[in-house]
Structure formats: structure tokens, C-alpha cells
Amino acid sequence: MANARESDPNLGYLTKKETEVKLPRPTRVKNKTPASIQITAEQILREARERQEAEIRPPKQKITDSTELGDYRLRKRKEFEDLIRRVRWNKSVWVKYAKWEESQKDFARARSVWERALEVDYRDHTLWLKYADFEMKNKFVNHARNVWDHATQLLPRVDQLWYKYIHMEEILGNVAAARQIFERWMKWMPDQQGWxxxxxxxxxxxxxxxxxEIFERFVDCHPKVSAWIRFSKFEMKNGEIARARNCYERAVNKLGDDEEAEELFVAFAEFEEKCKETERARCIYKFALDHIPKGRAEELYKKFVAFEKQYGDREGIEDAIVGKRRFQYEDEVRKNPLNYDVWFDYIRLEESCGDRQRIEDVYERAIANLPPAQEKRYWQRYIYMWINYVLYEELDAQDVDRTRDIYNLCLKMIPHEKFSFAKIWLMAAQFEIRQLNIDRARKILGSAIGMAPKDKETL
Incomplete structure (x- = not known):
């Protein structure tokens, strides 16, 4: 071969240029104008679907004798068993297998398949439901009872199993058995819907x-406001007004401090209103407003105002409106306890009502909110609450000892090393002079000079 190449110069190695693969050059589009007939993607898909050939399905097999039927069943069972061997965890395969056996009227085999499926996962309540439906559909009542008994023993917290079991017995007219099933269920203390x-x-x-009797056990198991209200409405529906009132009274004794107590008091008052006992209803509203925290009594105030507008006199309506304003002030000071203007309005409201205990309580709560910093500009508005407090105790309440105690407490709270208020010192001294206690007045003024030795303008 080498000699041939040497003798013939044309038989040399091929060059790189000769070995390159030559690709066809892309043709250029000469006419770029749009075609007169436009074809959409939807049209292409539609034509492809129209031209698609029909799906070729195997012909239906007609079984003519028992031998062919036995072969068919054997083949299908083998397919199901092979599938179960591969995906034993797949419950849908078990369900299909059991339903196929049911379609073949082989109920014993279908029952066996359901039992084997439950061995895989007995916690799946849907398997129990389908198993019991199979027994009931084919009128195997005793078998269905066994399934329900077994299911409720293993899964007593699944309410649907109990409901279905009871429904079956009730349809069969076996009321005593249904009652026994309910009693078994109630031992597990289900939710309110079960009771x-x-x-x-x-x-x-x-x-x-x-x-x-069941209601009595119900409210013991679920001591909630909604349960007691249902109990009372049941008695009211049966015309037992005294029993219904007794239910509400027992509920108030047990749940008067509960978070849902507002709903209970409203229901109790509306019950008395329906019984034409307006005075009882008014007492319930007032008792509730005194015991429920203001932050949880918004609906109660609305109901009380509407009640007084309907049944009350002018004084009662005014009391209800004052209560509503009191609730608004409570809500505002709860959101911002350092808003002294709201405290002043709240105090004026209580002073207009004239209840000394309430007035002093609001004053004490107001002065307990110290300013955020020890700067005089923050304390100026705050000090006027103390001034109003001592004037109220001296002029309205006429309690000299309490007035003196408030003056002393106020002077102790002021940070005199940073700033002071000449008005408080002078008012305290003038108060002692009015009480003809000159020595105390001298001591107060001497303390003022010693603790805040400044001019009056800067005190």
C-alpha cells in the first residue's frame, strides 16, 4: 500500500478542507409579506385531532361457560395479588380488589380482602367505613355490627364511626341498641356536637x-357558657321557666368570672326580658357591669343602653348613658394611661355622678401613672390632678386627714432635687392654716425653702 502511494502522487492523505462536512446554506426568505390566509395554533391542533385515528381497544370478552369464568377470575385475582405484593401500602388497590370480589358475588373473599387491608393500616377510618358499607349494602347486618363494634373500640375518637353505627341501628328501628351505643360513646367525653x-x-x-338528664351530664363534661345557654333554652322551649332560670343562676355561680361571661349575662337578661321581668333584667345588667372588666363588656353596654331606652325612665337612661361613657373612657385610658386629659374628663364624669368611692378610685388610678421623664414640662399637667384631688377631698368630701395625707404623698413624689412646684407647697401650708395648725404650716414652708430655695417664678 505504501509503495502504491509512492508511485502515485495522487494517492496522498486527504486534506482538512476535503474532510469537512458541508452543511446546506439556509435559504433566505424572499417574500416577507404576511400570507393572505393566516393559520392559528388552535386550527392546527383541531385539524390534528380530526385526523387522529380512533383508539384501538381490545374487543370485549364474552364469557360463555363456567370454565372461562373460572379462568377469568383466576387471572384477575393473580393480577390483584401481584399488585398488592408490589404496593401493599396503597389502600386504593385493596379497595378495588374488595369491590371486584363483591361484583363477583364472592362475599367471603371480599370480606377476607377487607380484613387483610385493615391489617395493613387499621388506623385509617375510611377503610372501616367502606368495609361496613359493604356489609350493610349486601344486608349482612350482624357482620356490619361486628365491623362497627371493632372500629369504635379501636378508633373511639373518630365521631363519624359512631354516627354511622347509630344511624344504622336507628334505621333498623333498634332504638334501645342506638341508645346503648350513645352511652358507650359518651363515656369517651366527645365534643359538644356528640352530646x-x-x-x-x-x-x-x-x-x-x-x-x-343528658343535659346535666353535658354541662358537667363541658362547663362552658354556650352549653349552659343551650340547657336553659331547652328548658324554656319546654315551658319550664323556673328550671330555665335555675340553669342561668347555676351558670352565673360557676362561670361568672369566665372570659365568656358577657355572653352569659346578656342571654340571662334577655331571658328575663322575654318573661316580662324587667326589674330582674335590669339587676342582671347592673350586676354584670359591676363584675365584668370594662375591656370585655362592650356588647353588654350596648344591650343595657337599648334596654333602658325601651323600658327605663329618664334616670335609668341617664345612668345607662353614663355607663357607656365610662366604658369609653376606660378603653381610652387602657390604651394610653399617660393621657391626662382623658383622666380629667373621666374624673369630671364620676364627680357629676357623686359616687365618692368611684371618684377616689379614678383619682388613685390616675395619679399612679407617673410622667415618663423627670422634666418639669412633663409634670405640669400631672400635678394638676393632685391639686384637683386635694380640693375634692377638702371641699366636697370634707375629709381633713385624707387631704393632709394626699398633700404629704404628693410632696414626696415630686423630685425636688431637679424641680419643684411652689403652688403645691403654698396650698399645703394654706390648708394647715385653715385648720388652725400654724406649726405644721411653718414646717411646710421651712421645708419648701430648704428643699427648693428659688424664686417663686422659677419654683
């Missing part, structure tokens, strides 16, 4: 006394 279903069950058969 109410038991009560409705008894009322369907006019067992009012039994329903009342």
Missing part, C-alpha cells in the same frame, strides 16, 4: 326527661 346529637336523638322519641 347534642344524643339529646336530639332522645327528643325525636319524646324522651324529654332523658334529654334533661
Amino acid at each position: 347534642l346529637s344524643y339529646i336530639k336523638f332522645e327528643l325525636r322519641y319524646n324522651e324529654v326527661e332523658r334529654a334533661r
Whole structure:
């Protein structure tokens, strides 16, 4: 081969240029104007679907004798068993297998499949429901009872199992058995809906006394405001007004300090209003307003004002309106306790009512909110609350000892090493002079000179 190449110069190695693959050059579009007929993507898909050939399906197999039927069943069972062997955890495969056996009227095998499925995961309550539906649909009542019993023993917290079991017994007319199932369920202390279903069950058969006993157990299991209100409405519906009132009174004794007490008092007052006991309703509203914190009594105030407008006289309406304003002030000072203007308005409201205990309580709460910094500009508005407080105790309450104690407490709270208020010193001294206690007045003025030796303009 080498000799041939040497003798013939044309038989040399191919050059790089000769070995390159030559690709066709892209053709240029000469006419770029849009076509007269535009084809959309939707049209292309539609034409492709129209031209698509029909799906080829295997012909339906017609079974003509028992031998073919046995072969078919054997083949399907083998397919299901192989599938279960691969995906044992897949519950839908078990369900399909059991339903296929049911379609073949082989109920024993279907039952066996359901049992095997429950061995995989007995906590799945949907399997129990479908298993029981299979037994009920094919009228195997005793088998269905066994399934429900087993399911409720293993999964007693699944309410649907109990509901279905009771529904089956009730449809069969077995009321005593349904009641026994309810009793078994109530031992597990279900939620409120379970107890109410038991009560409705008894009322369907006019067992009012039994329903009342269940209500007593219900409020013991769920001592909530909503449960007691339901109990009272049940008694009211049956015409037992005294029993209904007794329910409300017991609820107030047990849940008077609960967070939902407002709802209870409103329901109690509306009950008395329906019974034409307006004075009882008014007493309930006033008792509630005195015991429930202001932040949780908004709805109660609205109901009370509406009640007084309907049944009360002028004085009662004014009291209700004052209570509503009091609630508004309480809400504002709760949001910003350093808003002294609101405290002044609140104090004026209480002074207009004339209740000394309330007035002193508001004053004490107001002066307990010290200014945020020890600068005189923050204290000027605050000091006027002390001034109003001592003037009220001296002039309105005429309590000399308490007035003196308030003056002393105020002078102790002021940071005299940074600033002071000449007005307080002078008022305290003048108060002692009015009480003909000159020695005390001298001591106060001497203390003022010693602790804040400044001119009056800068004191």
C-alpha cells in the first residue's frame, strides 16, 4: 500500500478542507409579506385531532361457560395479588380488589380482602367505613355490627364511626341498641356536637326527661357558657321557666368570672326580658357591669343602653348613658394611661355622678401613672390632678386627714432635687392654716425653702 502511494502522487492523505462536512446554506426568505390566509395554533391542533385515528381497544370478552369464568377470575385475582405484593401500602388497590370480589358475588373473599387491608393500616377510618358499607349494602347486618363494634373500640375518637353505627341501628328501628351505643360513646367525653346529637336523638322519641338528664351530664363534661345557654333554652322551649332560670343562676355561680361571661349575662337578661321581668333584667345588667372588666363588656353596654331606652325612665337612661361613657373612657385610658386629659374628663364624669368611692378610685388610678421623664414640662399637667384631688377631698368630701395625707404623698413624689412646684407647697401650708395648725404650716414652708430655695417664678 505504501509503495502504491509512492508511485502515485495522487494517492496522498486527504486534506482538512476535503474532510469537512458541508452543511446546506439556509435559504433566505424572499417574500416577507404576511400570507393572505393566516393559520392559528388552535386550527392546527383541531385539524390534528380530526385526523387522529380512533383508539384501538381490545374487543370485549364474552364469557360463555363456567370454565372461562373460572379462568377469568383466576387471572384477575393473580393480577390483584401481584399488585398488592408490589404496593401493599396503597389502600386504593385493596379497595378495588374488595369491590371486584363483591361484583363477583364472592362475599367471603371480599370480606377476607377487607380484613387483610385493615391489617395493613387499621388506623385509617375510611377503610372501616367502606368495609361496613359493604356489609350493610349486601344486608349482612350482624357482620356490619361486628365491623362497627371493632372500629369504635379501636378508633373511639373518630365521631363519624359512631354516627354511622347509630344511624344504622336507628334505621333498623333498634332504638334501645342506638341508645346503648350513645352511652358507650359518651363515656369517651366527645365534643359538644356528640352530646347534642344524643339529646336530639332522645327528643325525636319524646324522651324529654332523658334529654334533661343528658343535659346535666353535658354541662358537667363541658362547663362552658354556650352549653349552659343551650340547657336553659331547652328548658324554656319546654315551658319550664323556673328550671330555665335555675340553669342561668347555676351558670352565673360557676362561670361568672369566665372570659365568656358577657355572653352569659346578656342571654340571662334577655331571658328575663322575654318573661316580662324587667326589674330582674335590669339587676342582671347592673350586676354584670359591676363584675365584668370594662375591656370585655362592650356588647353588654350596648344591650343595657337599648334596654333602658325601651323600658327605663329618664334616670335609668341617664345612668345607662353614663355607663357607656365610662366604658369609653376606660378603653381610652387602657390604651394610653399617660393621657391626662382623658383622666380629667373621666374624673369630671364620676364627680357629676357623686359616687365618692368611684371618684377616689379614678383619682388613685390616675395619679399612679407617673410622667415618663423627670422634666418639669412633663409634670405640669400631672400635678394638676393632685391639686384637683386635694380640693375634692377638702371641699366636697370634707375629709381633713385624707387631704393632709394626699398633700404629704404628693410632696414626696415630686423630685425636688431637679424641680419643684411652689403652688403645691403654698396650698399645703394654706390648708394647715385653715385648720388652725400654724406649726405644721411653718414646717411646710421651712421645708419648701430648704428643699427648693428659688424664686417663686422659677419654683
